Amino acid sequence: MPHPDLPERIGPYxxxxxxxxxxxxxxxxGLEESGRKxxxxxxxxxxxxxxxxRARFEAEVAAAQRVRPFCTAPVLSADPAADPPYLVTEFVNGPSLDAAVAKEGPLRGADLEAVAVGIATALTAIHDADVVHRDLKPANVLLSTFGPRVIDFGIARSMDGTRLTATGGIVGTPSFMAPEQLDGRGATPASDVFAWGATVAFAARGGPCFGGTSLPAVIHQIVSGEPDLSGLEGTLLSAVRAALTKDPARRPSAQSLLDGLISSGVREQQAAPSRPPTQAPPVHTSATFPPPALAAGEAAALVERQYRQAAQAGDPAAMRSLAVLLSGQGRGAExxxxxxxxxxxxSRPDMYRQQTGYHGQPTQAPHQYQAAHHPHARPPLNSLAIYAACMGAIGLITCGLPSIPAIVAGHVAWVRLRRKGQRGLGLAVTGIALGWLMIAFWALVAYxxxxxxEP
Structure with a gap:
């Protein structure tokens, strides 16, 4: 239910x-005039x-608007001069990583890797715009139907700007902050990489990788302790371990993480026989995680393919992200x-009429959540389509009025099926056909x- 003391409007929304x-x-x-949420x-x-x-807020709005919308919730508009100032971002329909893990438990397999790659993609775009997020954590990662989105640039800052704080205290969430943030050295892109490692470890464990019964104990573990990386294995384990290195200078960049995660390593395996037999294979420690280099344009092609698939499935955010990518490649018409x-x-407001809370605090039933969280799950059968087919059959048997609700329910089901991707199109068509068949029969009788x- 809406909150009782809601303001009627904020700016034009x-x-x-x-x-x-x-x-x-x-x-x-909020809703735009077009109905967009x-x-x-x-x-x-x-x-x-x-x-x-207010000066810090205005500077950070300008910085956030430079971030390309790859796996992020882009900033749509803002009014730093308003009373009070506000920031408008894309509404992301999906649960936060924090809420999803609390409800469903730790992530495994492809789901875990998709989250790791999605967050790394977002950090690459954020850092490419000379911005540091500074508060990356599971609550700021939303699991939309088409992949994870990183949100909340409320305490991000431009790397070329002056550090401005409202209180002079620590800005961020301690369990996911890097040692240099906790000891006063400040945040850099390497700090976001550390937060990436802590967030991915959280998704795999179902809890923070740096434990403690008090805030000082957690900080001590981050600064001088070792993380608990249970639930991780293979390339992802190596990447997370490298990201959680204490020394920020020895951590990989977000781009290096992304390249290492999406590469299969086939080129390295093919190149291995060319080494001299007496040369020992290089030993890569966790602190120097070196991802295999991608061929020219390979990473961009992979990102374009992912966004194209989501756009073709009907996600407007993916359509806009694909448009930005194509525009940067000089393909303006497409x-x-x-x-x-x-x-x-x-522009179709009905598509947003879903029972959701803040950026993925959903009120939907468990089976609906699983269908959204697992895009390969079989979609549910539309109940109105079933009703339309049943009423059509009853109308055919009884030659009665059930044919009319069969037609109405069939057409409503048809519209919902196209918008929600549910099953039951054949049932809806059957109900409509049977309904009109009986109406035609009675029209002939009346005629x-x-x-x-005849005489």
């Missing part, structure tokens, strides 16, 4: 729900009253086509009754 509240402000769900983060008034904080298609899909009797 009509507010429909309160999604959550954090240390920096409150997040609402967005997430609006409103900064607390006590922070907005501080000119230094990019414009996908942009227009995304706008057309987003025959009006004809004059």
């Amino acid at each position: 009509r507010i429909v729900d309160r999604l959550g509240e954090g240390g920096m402000g409150t997040v609402y769900a 967005v997430a609006i983060k409103v900064i607390r008034r006590e922070f907005a009253a501080d000119r230094q904080y 990019a414009e086509t996908w942009s227009r298609y995304a706008a057309a899909v987003e 025959g009754s009006t004809l004059p009797d």
Whole structure:
């Protein structure tokens, strides 16, 4: 149910729900004039009253808008001069990694690897825009139907800007912060890589990899202890171990992580026989995790293929991301086509009428959550399609009025099937056909009754 004290509007957006509240402000769900659903983060008034904080917010909005929308929730608009200031991002329909692990347990296999690759892709885009996230954690990773999305740039900062803080204290979540953030050296892209390792380890373990019964104990483990990496194996284990290296200078970059995770290592295996027999194979320690280099354009082609598949499945965010990628490659006509298609899909407000909470705090039933979380799961059978077929059959047997609700239910089911990707198209068509068959029969009977009797 909507929160009772919702503001009616924030800027040009009509507010429909309160999604959550954090240390920096409150997040609402809003609707654009076209019906598109967005997430609006409103900064607390006590922070907005501080000119230094407002300057930081304005600088970070400009930095966040430079981030390309690969596996992120892009910033759509903002008004740093408003009272209070607010930030508008794309609404992501899916549970947070934190909530998903709490409900379903640790991730395994392809699900775990998809999360690791998706977050690494997002960090690559964020760092490419000269931005440091500084608060990457499971609660800021959303599991949409088409893959993980990294959100919340509320405390991100531009790497070429001056560090501005509202309170002078630690900004971030200690369990997922790098040692250099905790001892006052500040955050860098390497700090986000450390947070990536801690977040992936959380997904594999079902809990933080640096344990402790108190905050000082957790900080001590991060600074001088060893992480618990149970649940990880193979290439992913090596990557996470490298990302959690204490020395930021010895951690791989986000791009190196991504290249290492999406490469099969076939080229290295083919090149191995060419080494001299007396040369020992190189030993790669966890601190110098060296991913195999990709061929020119291979990573870009992989990303384009993933976004194209999601766009063809009907995801407007993937359509826009694909358009950005194609535009950067000089394929403007195709990019414009996908942009227009995304706008057309987003103009249908009914597609957003789903029972969801803040960026993936869903209220849907467990079987619906599993269908969204596992895109290869068999979609459910539409109940209206079943109803339409049954009423059509009853109308055929009884020659009665059930034919009318069969037609109505069949057409409604048809529309829902196209929007939600459920099964039951044949049942809906059967109900519609049987309904119209009986209506045609009674129309002929009525027409025959009006004809004059033969002498």
